[in-house]
Amino acid sequence: SQKIEQNSEALNIQEGKTATLTCNYTNYSPAYLQWYRQDPGRGPVFLLLIRENEKEKRKERLKVTFDTTLKQSLFHITASQPADSATYLCAPRVKAAGNKLTFGGGTRVLVKP
């Protein structure tokens, strides 16, 4: 069965360091992979999308990689700030599924000053 795995343990990181989050998927061939941020008590907010033919995508201090051979996406937050503290969700999407997003369980990031 299709599975999306994100590290369920919280990632504690010092301000200014780079946080790296992992999203592994099995029995999937996603055409796209998205990353969302979710703050407590709020809905997810879209951050980045990377397509299967792209190796890397950047947006300000965020960087996403997509390795279709390893079936893995890495999400990096460089020069992390306390305001980056949130849960980050990955969501692979298969073309045939229309716009159905399937989310991983998310990884909580806590950036300490």
Added chain:
Amino acid sequence: DTAVSQTPKYLVTQMGNDKSIKCEQNLGHDTMYWYKQDSKKFLKIMFSYNNKELIINETVPNRFSPKSPDKAHLNLHINSLELGDSAVYFCASSQGLVTDTQYFGPGTRLTVL
């Protein structure tokens, strides 16, 4: 201006009752969704509507009935509420079926006693 809004934000009710959650989007989007986020924080799609037509129905009990009176609204009616229905329900919208970014509402926390 709130892009995707939901009411109510909190809903506490007894088992066996019937309740509705309302969702409205002012983004001019064609597609709307309902997601359920359980206590383990997994976000799962329930329904998707495109131009008032049901597109995705993810093996949700038929006690859950979505209704889309127009493109800007997608309401969720739940009959005979059960303890297991307790969760946070998120509404979302996107430009179309193949557009990648989904915009989420703030969520409705449903507690069934």
